[in-house]
Amino acid sequence: MIDVGALRALRSVAALGTVAQAAEELGYTASAVSQQIKRLEKQLGLAVLAPAGRKVVLTPAGQVIVDAAPEVFQALERCVAAAQSVSHGTPRGTLRVVAFSTAIRGLLAPAVAGLMTRHPDVHVRIVEQDPDQALHSVDAGTADLAVVHDADELPTPLPSSLTQRLLHTDVGDVVMHRTHPLAAGDSPLTGPDLAGHAWVTSPHGTVCHQWFRRLVADVPEEPDVRHLIDDFSTQLSLVASGEVIALIPRLARPPLGEGLICRQLRRQPKREVHAAWRRSADASPALQALLSELSGRTETAAARCEGGTEAPSGA
Template identity: 70%
Template sequence: MIDVAALRALRSVATRGTLARAADDLGFTASAVSQQIKRLERQVGVPVLAQAGRGVVLTPAGQALVDSAPDVFQALERCAEAARSVADGAPSGVLRVAAFSTAIRGLLAPAIAKLRTRCPDLTIHVTELDPDQALRGVDAGTADLALVHDADGLPAQLPPSTTQRHLHTDIGDVVMSRTHPLSRQEAPLTKEDLVGHAWVTSPPGTVCHQWFRRLAPEDPEVRHLVDDFATQLTLVESGDVLALIPRLARPPLGDGLVARQLRTPPKREVYVAWRRSADASPAIRAVVSAL
């Protein structure tokens, strides 16, 4: 009988390219993944990996196993979820959710609060991961649900094993001190309104920095580069900088701050994704419903 964990390890090596990267995705050491692969080779009686320089490649037998693996995993998961769904239909056990930080704050935490009363036998474990890592976790079986957003207008690349549902449209607003000149403007702000004002913004490489570069006038004055939104708001309270902050990421504003809408606001779409083979899971249905 083939060890399912070992088969999952082989599939992760095939997807990620090295034992070390597969180990990161699976939460093991590279040595542990290597031992799983060796166990799989003993079970099938043929090599499944071959050395290629400093890395490894799949043998034809290994490729055949990887090609068959999704059917195996999905069949096993459907069996388990069918049993759970006919038992009493009540969500229970542990559900592992991988999500980006602002989705945890704005969507997942409120849903967990609802579920604590509705589903007392269900426990949610949350791990903060970027969308691509979260989707790999669901595909690899190390997470059950992923909360992801599109990448600057491009939808996240779903693995074939997963399905998704749209949850939310997140919008960015400009936050400023109540003493700032723009705070007195009631109409939505335009790009021209923002000329001549200083900013605190997220570092380059982040979605929010991409939003900022499209929104800001030419050669904007960026005084601070800060990744944490709560820290950005603390700097905004000084009264001389603006911040562009997604609504999901925004903690309650103090009395000294105000958010102003933009005429053409930046947006990102947020989705929840799970394995198709877990469609019948009472736990997944409950969490998706709460979200």
């Protein structure tokens, strides 16, 4: 009988290329992963890995084992979910969730609070990860649920073992101090409206920086970017000085307070936020309970920006 832990270790090594990276993902030492692989080779009577420079590659036998591994893990997960469902469908156990930072703030944190109230036997463990890494973690079995966003309006490729649900469509608004010249209007802003104003933006390579570049694409002169800051709370502290304005997703935005307002954009930048999980875990009562909480929170997940002012919390 093949050891399931060893099979998971082999799959992780195959995906990441080194024993050390697989050990980090699985939470083991490199020595422990090596021992698991050796135990698997002893059980099979075949080599499953071969050295390739500083990395390792699968042997033909190892490739066959890895190709069959998803069916094994899915069958085991269905067994667990079925056993949990038999117990009157009561949600219980630990859910490992991976998500990007603003989804943790705007969606997961309030959902987990509601889950703890309604289902105290469910425990959630959250790790911040970018979408690509998050989907890999769920596919590899080291996480149970991923909350991800699309990339530059293109869906993140989904492994065939996973399914997903749309949770939220996030949009961006321009935030400024109440004394800023743009604060006096109430109609949606256009790119030319923003010409000549100083900015704090998210760093290059982020979704929000891509939003910003598209927003100012029609402005003849290069925008005056004073600061590149990844943390949105820090961006807002700079906006509060009155020197700069910022483009901030609603999902990422804490309450603005008295000194700041937001203005809608005529062409609102958008991104879709999805929950993704393994198809074999569909019957898990704990997973379905968390998904229900997440779906119930999306209507009030982010502050709204209407008519130049921010609506009250929960509106």
